[in-house]
Every structure is written in structure tokens, then in C-alpha cells.
Amino acid sequence: MTAAQNLLLFGATGTIGSYILDAILSTRDQFGRIAIFTSARTAETKASYLNDLKTQKNVEVIVGDIEDEGAVKAAYEGIDTIISALGRTALAQQIPLIKLAAASSSVKWFLPSEYGTDIAYSPASVNEKPHQQKLKVRALLEKEISRADLEYTYVVTGPFADMYLHPLPGLEEAGGWDVKAKKAVLLGEKGEDKISLTTMADVGKLVQATLLSSSPEIRNRALCVNSFTTSPAQIQAEFERQTGSKWDSISYTPLPRLRELEAKAWADGKPAATAVTLRRIWTEGGTLYAQRDNVRIGEPRMMGLEDVVRNEIHRVLGSSL
Structure with missing residues (x-):
């Protein structure tokens, strides 16, 4: 091989x-x-x-x-x-x-x-x-x-961390963080449901590491890999830590309500319906694997939650923070 x-x-x-x-x-x-x-x-x-x-x-x-x-x-x-x-x-x-x-x-x-x-x-x-x-x-x-x-x-890889942070225009109730307004909508009853995320840069690293591997264990199978596992509540805490203050508005969208939003988005033919479905799957635990396969491709160094939040703050606010 x-x-x-x-x-x-x-x-x-x-x-x-x-x-x-x-x-x-x-x-x-x-x-x-x-x-x-x-x-x-x-x-x-x-x-x-x-x-x-x-x-x-x-x-x-x-x-x-x-x-x-x-x-x-x-x-x-x-x-x-x-x-x-x-x-x-x-x-x-x-x-x-x-x-x-x-x-x-x-x-x-x-x-x-x-x-x-x-x-x-x-x-x-x-x-x-x-x-x-x-x-x-x-x-x-x-x-x-x-x-x-x-x-x-x-x-x-699971959902892209960079995109998961962004509210869906017109469907803000489906989760996301607005850094400028210090407003967040956390998915789940208390925002504590775990989710595994991968940055887009890390997707590249994971594919690269896969290509460089000669292990037969990675062939003819799914490699379930990611950058880190967190929760909406932990993401919120990291935003508040890095911005240095409590945010003005934090709300929660429980799974039953998310399913309602999903059904309506599909019924209305909204392009964002796919994104709402995916966010529902993720909130249900659809990114939590029995085994994280990063080790099979040499455990490449991944970004962490702190990096992702820092990048998002810089993207929105630049040097004005």
C-alpha cells in the first residue's frame, strides 16, 4: 500500500x-x-x-x-x-x-x-x-x-467551524453569533449539547494527511475526523472571555423549535433549508463519533476553539476590539 x-x-x-x-x-x-x-x-x-x-x-x-x-x-x-x-x-x-x-x-x-x-x-x-x-x-x-x-x-469532518458560527440570514433563530451586536442564539435547551467542529483550514490538513498515509486502515472506509468537540455554551463563554464582557442578548432554540423551523424552511422553498436540517442533525448529536480517526492519519495538529473565536472576532471587528 x-x-x-x-x-x-x-x-x-x-x-x-x-x-x-x-x-x-x-x-x-x-x-x-x-x-x-x-x-x-x-x-x-x-x-x-x-x-x-x-x-x-x-x-x-x-x-x-x-x-x-x-x-x-x-x-x-x-x-x-x-x-x-x-x-x-x-x-x-x-x-x-x-x-x-x-x-x-x-x-x-x-x-x-x-x-x-x-x-x-x-x-x-x-x-x-x-x-x-x-x-x-x-x-x-x-x-x-x-x-x-x-x-x-x-x-x-463534521460541520465547518468557520460557518457554524454565522447566523443564517432570515433564519437567525437557527443559531449563530453576531459579534458586532453581541447577540447569540444557542441551539439546544441550554446550549450544552456537544458538537464536533472542523475549521476549513483543518479540512485541508486532514485531507493532506490522508493522502500522505500508506496505512491500509484508511482505505475503503469513512475517516471520521475533526478539529475539536465543544458546545454552543462553551463557544459563548469563549466569545465573552475574548471580548471581555457579557453579551447583551443570548437566547436558545430547543430541538422541537428547530424542527419546526426546518419544516417551514423546506415548505417555503428557502435555500437555507438544507443548512437548518444540518444544524438540527448536529444538535441531535450527529457529529459525535464512537471513535475520532485523527490518530489513523498521524494526528495532525488542529486548531482549537480559542483560535476559531479569535478569527471570527477579527473578521468582524478587525483591530477595533
């Missing part, structure tokens, strides 16, 4: 893909080829960034249409590991990518876009609306792909 050598990334310039690419490039000498597959539109709008990747970071930039089978086949030549960071609305596009990987003579390992909530946390997970596309991807890899040497790993 060897670690990844020649990599191809999809979604590398997106929200989480950029963190994954940055982490991989921080140990550039540990890999052979590093290539990214990007659209003609991205090549136009991010031309300077992509040029820097090519000239300064020794990254191959392949411009093409992800739905063009010929272009994807050509991109796979000489590649042994595929990392997908496609966003939620593009998850279904991974299905043809996996089928082409199975037909490739060089691709041996596929990491689908699983960063986020564990979609197999409980028997009820199969019915959750936000999980349906990821479930189809897992079914393909686990049950339909017959090539024995095409392995997979799901890097399951």
Missing part, C-alpha cells in the same frame, strides 16, 4: 477545495504530479491565480468541461489519486467521474466530496434530504464498482 503520488483535484478553486489545495501544496515535495481540473469560466475569471499555480507552485492546470468524457479520460492519464471537492449542488457529477476512474488503468484511489456531516451516522440518515446525492456516490463506490483495486476514502 503506497501513499498518493500523482494527484488530480476537482473543485480545487472552490470554497473548501482551495483549503485542500493549499494544504497539499504546503508539502509539495511529498507528491509527484499535482493537477487541477477547472472550467473555462474559472480559467478566465481566476487567470492570475491559476497562472501563479502553474509558474510558482508547479501545478498542472487542465481546462475542460467536467461533463466531457474525453477530457476527463485524458486528465486521468498517469494519475493515481482523485480528490473531489465539488460543492453540494454538483455532487451528482461525481458519479461519471468515479465510473471513468474505474475504467482508468492508472487511477487507484478516489476521495469523493464528503467533507461535512456523516451521512451514515444513524439508520435515519438514509432519509435526510441533504444526504441523498452523497448516498448515491457511496452506493456506487461500495456496491457497483467491481474493480478491486479502485479504493476510496470518505474524509468526514
Whole structure:
């Protein structure tokens, strides 16, 4: 079992893909080829960034249409590991990518876009609306792909700490912290329900550590990893410690009320309905794993709650604190 050598990334310039690419490039000498597959539109709008990747970071930039089978086949030549960071609305596009990987003579390992909530946390997970596309991807890899040497790993990180802190516009009752107004809505009866979070930077580190591992224990399974475990009440206490005062307004949204908000958001067709469902799953304990798998990939150093709160305060207030 060897670690990844020649990599191809999809979604590398997106929200989480950029963190994954940055982490991989921080140990550039540990890999052979590093290539990214990007659209003609991205090549136009991010031309300077992509040029820097090519000239300064020794990254191959392949411009093409992800739905063009010929272009994807050509991109796979000489590649042994595929990392997908496609966003939620593009998850279904991974299905043809996996089928082409199975037909490739060089691709041996596929990491689908699983960063986020564990979609197999409980028997009820199969019915959750936000999980349906990821479930189809897992079914393909686990049950339909017959090539024995095409392995997979799901890097399951739980919710992104950076985003969990932010209130949902128009659905503020679904939790979040407003640093400027010193106002917070904590999920759960008393805000004491535990939740495991991962910063987006740490997602990159965790994927990087996975790619560098040659352990057979990380193949053909979900790696349930995270930065730290906390609770809304602990997050609130850290905000107050760092801002130096009690906050003016703190309220709580118990699970029954959160479920009401969720049902109404879906009924009203609100784009944030998915986010409310995920926050309900997290509050129910859907990020608490029987075993934290960081140790399986060398226990990379993670950020802590103090770092996350400090970054959020700086993002909102800058140097005015």
C-alpha cells in the first residue's frame, strides 16, 4: 500500500477545495504530479491565480468541461489519486467521474466530496434530504464498482467551524453569533449539547494527511475526523472571555423549535433549508463519533476553539476590539 503520488483535484478553486489545495501544496515535495481540473469560466475569471499555480507552485492546470468524457479520460492519464471537492449542488457529477476512474488503468484511489456531516451516522440518515446525492456516490463506490483495486476514502469532518458560527440570514433563530451586536442564539435547551467542529483550514490538513498515509486502515472506509468537540455554551463563554464582557442578548432554540423551523424552511422553498436540517442533525448529536480517526492519519495538529473565536472576532471587528 503506497501513499498518493500523482494527484488530480476537482473543485480545487472552490470554497473548501482551495483549503485542500493549499494544504497539499504546503508539502509539495511529498507528491509527484499535482493537477487541477477547472472550467473555462474559472480559467478566465481566476487567470492570475491559476497562472501563479502553474509558474510558482508547479501545478498542472487542465481546462475542460467536467461533463466531457474525453477530457476527463485524458486528465486521468498517469494519475493515481482523485480528490473531489465539488460543492453540494454538483455532487451528482461525481458519479461519471468515479465510473471513468474505474475504467482508468492508472487511477487507484478516489476521495469523493464528503467533507461535512456523516451521512451514515444513524439508520435515519438514509432519509435526510441533504444526504441523498452523497448516498448515491457511496452506493456506487461500495456496491457497483467491481474493480478491486479502485479504493476510496470518505474524509468526514463534521460541520465547518468557520460557518457554524454565522447566523443564517432570515433564519437567525437557527443559531449563530453576531459579534458586532453581541447577540447569540444557542441551539439546544441550554446550549450544552456537544458538537464536533472542523475549521476549513483543518479540512485541508486532514485531507493532506490522508493522502500522505500508506496505512491500509484508511482505505475503503469513512475517516471520521475533526478539529475539536465543544458546545454552543462553551463557544459563548469563549466569545465573552475574548471580548471581555457579557453579551447583551443570548437566547436558545430547543430541538422541537428547530424542527419546526426546518419544516417551514423546506415548505417555503428557502435555500437555507438544507443548512437548518444540518444544524438540527448536529444538535441531535450527529457529529459525535464512537471513535475520532485523527490518530489513523498521524494526528495532525488542529486548531482549537480559542483560535476559531479569535478569527471570527477579527473578521468582524478587525483591530477595533
